Each structure stands twice: as structure tokens, then as C-alpha cells.
Amino acid sequence: MLSDRVLDEHLDRLDYYTLLGVARDAPARSVRDAFHRFAMRFHPDQHIGDDGAQTRAARIFKRGAEGYRVLLDAALRARYDSALGRGEVRLTQEAERKAVVAEAGTTVEAPLPPDVKPLYERAKESFAKGDLKNAKAFLTLVTRRSTHPAVQALARDLLEAERAQLRRR
Numbered sequence: 053m054l055s056d057r058v059l060d061e062h063l064d065r066l067d068y069y070t071l072l073g074v075a076r077d078a079p080a081r082s083v084r085d086a087f088h089r090f091a092m093r094f095h096p097d098q099h100i101g102d103d104g105a106q107t108r109a110a111r112i113f114k115r116g117a118e119g120y121r122v123l124l125d126a127a128l129r130a131r132y133d134s135a136l137g138r139g140e141v142r143l144t145q146e147a148e149r150k151a152v153v154a155e156a157g158t159t160v161e162a163p164l165p166p167d168v169k170p171l172y173e174r175a176k177e178s179f180a181k182g183d184l185k186n187a188k189a190f191l192t193l194v195t196r197r198s199t200h201p202a203v204q205a206l207a208r209d210l211l212e213a214e215r216a217q218l219r220r221r
Contacts, residue, residue, distance in 0.1 A: 056094075060108045067141045068119030068132065076133070080124055087120040118144070125180065168198040176206060184213055 059066075069076050072086045092098070094113040099106040122128045122143050132143040164172055175190035187210055194203050 056105065056108055056112065060112055063112060063115055065141065066115075067136055068116075068123055068143075071116055071119050072123070074123070078123075083120065083123045087116065090116045090120075115142075118142070127180065164200050164202060165198055168194055168200070168203070171197075172200075172203060172206070175210075179206065179210055179213070184210065184217065188214075 063071075069078075072083065072090055074082055074086045078086070091113065094109045094116060096106050096110040096113060099109045122132045128143060128148065131148065135143055163169075171190050171194045175187050175194055178184075178187035178190060191203070191207055191210055195207060
């Protein structure tokens with residue numbers, strides 16, 4: 053096991069799988085378990101009293117939490133695996149936003165408006181859970197307020213999912 057100092061020094065070169073200690077094909081349960089072990093070691097509260105160690109742990113923990121968020125979400129994980137194939141070891145929220153914009157086929161990279169973002173996140177979350185009815189309801193509210201490329205991309209995905217659901221009936 054690498055020391056905290058060595059891990060911190062090499063953090064920018066480690067992919068999420070290596071950082072959390074899971075295989076690339078690890079199921080969500082394994083990722084969860086690995087992150088819990090990781091959190092016990094690197095959560096900043098575990099290093100109170102030693103400012104250097106606490107700062108180092110906070111940096112490592114933040115990266116691990118980023119990896120946990122990405123590896124648990126199937127869509128994000130697929131994007132990450134693709135990015136990893138290109139040599140990118142991180143899928144930051146900024147990189148994630150750029151990927152969504154790229155998938156939408158536009159070069160507009162403005163962030164979602166603050167009044168739209170919570171509704172968009174709820175729509176996206178419902179869609180990821182397979183709750184198309186709630187996803188559509190939230191997305192309807194979002195599309196009344198924004199034509200952002202990410203919103204348009206989610207609307208297309210939702211429409212395709214609804215069509216697939218109708219075909220299965």
C-alpha cells in the first residue's frame with residue numbers, strides 16, 4: 053500500500069480504478085465497498101491535528117469522491133472509460149459538461165442557468181433511474197426555461213427511451 057505522501061505526489065497520474073483499488077469491470081457494490089475503505093483512510097476528519105496530513109488527505113479524498121461519483125453512474129462510467137482510452141485519468145464536472153455539449157453536436161459551452169440546473173439535475177437523475185414519467189415532467193419545466201445543448205441532449209435521450217418503451221409493449 054502506497055504511503056499518503058507518495059499517493060499525493062502521483063495523484064494526477066492515477067485513474068479512478070487504481071485510486072479506489074477496483075477492477076475496471078467491478079460492479080457498483082464493489083465500488084461502494086472500496087470507496088468506504090478509501091474514505092476511512094483518507095477522509096480529512098481522520099487526520100485532525102496534523103495540518104499537512106489533513107491537507108494531503110483532503111486532496112486525495114476529493115479525487116476519490118470524484119471517482120466514486122463517476123464509477124457509480126453507468127453513463128458517466130462509460131464516458132470515463134472512453135476518456136481513459138484517450139489517456140485522460142479524470143472526468144471532472146467540466147469535462148463531463150464538455151462531453152455532453154460535444155454529444156449535442158454544438159460548440160456552445162455556456163453553463164446551465166442557475167434557475168434551470170436543479171430541475172435539469174432532477175430530470176437527469178429520474179432518467180438514470182428509469183423513471184421516465186418524472187424525468188419528462190422535470191424536463192418539461194426545464195425546456196420552458198432553457199434551450200441549452202445539455203437540455204436538448206437529455207430531451208433526445210428521453211424521447212428515444214420512450215420510443216423504445218413503446219416498442220416493447
